Amino acid sequence: MSPRLALFAPLIVFVVVAPFLWLALDRDPNELPSARIGEPFPAFSLPSLEDPKELLNTADMRGQVALVNVWATWCYACRIEHAMLNELALMGVKIIGLNYKDNRQEATRWLNQLGDPYAFSIFDAQGSLGLDLGVYGAPETYLLDAKGIIQYRRVGVLDQRSWQREFAERYQLLVSGDVE
Amino acid sequence: MRAGMLFSAVVMLSSGLVFGQTEVVEFSDESLRPRYLQLIEELRCPKCQNQNLADSNSAISIDLRLQIQSLLEQQNSNAEIKSYLTERYSDFILYRPLVDRRTLFLWVAPIFFMLSAAAAMVLVLRRQHRISDHPSDDSQIVISDSDKQRLAQLLNTRNDLR
Numbered sequence: 001m002s003p004r005l006a007l008f009a010p011l012i013v014f015v016v017v018a019p020f021l022w023l024a025l026d027r028d029p030n031e032l033p034s035a036r037i038g039e040p041f042p043a044f045s046l047p048s049l050e051d052p053k054e055l056l057n058t059a060d061m062r063g064q065v066a067l068v069n070v071w072a073t074w075c076y077a078c079r080i081e082h083a084m085l086n087e088l089a090l091m092g093v094k095i096i097g098l099n100y101k102d103n104r105q106e107a108t109r110w111l112n113q114l115g116d117p118y119a120f121s122i123f124d125a126q127g128s129l130g131l132d133l134g135v136y137g138a139p140e141t142y143l144l145d146a147k148g149i150i151q152y153r154r155v156g157v158l159d160q161r162s163w164q165r166e167f168a169e170r171y172q173l174l175v176s177g178d179v180e
Numbered sequence: 181m182r183a184g185m186l187f188s189a190v191v192m193l194s195s196g197l198v199f200g201q202t203e204v205v206e207f208s209d210e211s212l213r214p215r216y217l218q219l220i221e222e223l224r225c226p227k228c229q230n231q232n233l234a235d236s237n238s239a240i241s242i243d244l245r246l247q248i249q250s251l252l253e254q255q256n257s258n259a260e261i262k263s264y265l266t267e268r269y270s271d272f273i274l275y276r277p278l279v280d281r282r283t284l285f286l287w288v289a290p291i292f293f294m295l296s297a298a299a300a301m302v303l304v305l306r307r308q309h310r311i312s313d314h315p316s317d318d319s320q321i322v323i324s325d326s327d328k329q330r331l332a333q334l335l336n337t338r339n340d341l342r
Contacts, residue, residue: 032226035270101239127243134268136226136240 034153035134041068041148042132049099049107049121056122062148065174066094067141067167069118069158070130072102073110075138081157082114088163089117093171097121100130100138143167145174203242205249212252219248219261224275232275 036042041061048054061068069085071078089095097118099107104123111118124130133142136155143152152170154162207213217234223244225236233241233248244265251261265273277283323331 032272033270035267131243131247132268134226134270136269 031155032134032136034150036150037153039150041142041144041150042129044122044124044129044132046129047123049097049104049111049123052104052123056120058148060120061096061144063146064094065146065171066096066119066144068096068098068144070098070100070133070135070138070140070142072100072138073106074102075100077157078139079114081139081159082117084157084159084163085117086115094119096144098129098133098135099123100135101125101127141167143170143174145177203245205245207249208253215258216249216252219252219258220245222275223248223262223265224273226269226273 041058043058045055045057048056067088069081071081085095095117097120099121101124104125107121107123111121122129127135133140139157141154141158142150145151151174152166154166156162158167205213205216207216220233223233225231225233225238225241225244227238227240228236231241233244248261248265251264256264262274271277277286279287
């Protein structure tokens with residue numbers, strides 16, 4: 001390599017590396033791809049939060065496009081998210097709660113205090129359903145179609161912005177497809 | 181004073197020995213333990229990114245360690261346990277990625293880079309050899325009279341500047 005060409009070496013290295021850095025700017029390294037997208041909601045049989053005697057299963061997840069929200073009273077970010085969930089429920093979005101490794105009394109108190117946006121809440125004290133879903137940190141929110149197939153997953157707080165960016169369009173599409 | 185220094189040295193040196201794993205793991209068959217240790221070493225904590233399950237103290241890692249323990253007790257093979265986890269947490273959880281179409285580049289790239297570095301080195305060394313093998317080449321360089329004149333001129337100006 002001639003010495004003059006060697007002077008361009010740093011530029012060449014930069015040009016090669018820059019696209020990767022550019023792509024990485026938009027990526028959240030904390031976000032795991034969900035292995036469950038496109039798959040049916042995992043089979044389970046767990047009591048509801050409201051009534052320990054009522055057993056819920058996969059059949060309860062079907063019939064209507066719904067969000068499944070993984071929450072717990074020990075989860076600080078869930079408190080932040082709760083107002084948004086109340087709002088969505090008011091808009092008519094069906095939200096199913098997955099109360100994850102929590103205490104029944106505290107969870108009930110939480111819903112009494114902050115409002116209950118959930119159609120019902122699954123009480124997963126051991127986190128077994130959470131494990132089957134691949135939950136790794138509450139809050140997480142899943143979008144299910146009417147057949148109970150997982151269409152999307154978000155890890156982290158669901159707020160106005162993430163709803164608009166990630167859910168609104170997908171939700172509308174599923175709902176309108178459901179009607180036809 | 182000396183005892184104090186000794187003490188703090190011991191504390192500092194032993195702090196590196198603290199592991200994330202806190203729970204006591206009991207196996208019905210002790211031969212499962214090495215496999216357990218190998219698995220939690222090779223599997224990644226989904227929450228904490230740069231730690232394996234053995235290192236991490238996060239709630240999800242504790243759950244996964246317990247799950248791996250019970251899967252081992254149920255006579256699952258290492259491959260079965262890994263696929264159980266990737267079904268739920270995707271390939272992300274494998275610190276040793278599978279070899280397939282998507283990861284081929286990852287596996288081949290280091291070899292490729294090593295080979296090209298070796299090739300570059302051979303080329304450079306050969307060239308240097310060629311130059312040092314024929315030192316007489318230098319004397320055979322013919323400089324025209326006009327060039328010689330110019331050279332002298334340039335050297336003179338340099339000297340003037342000094």
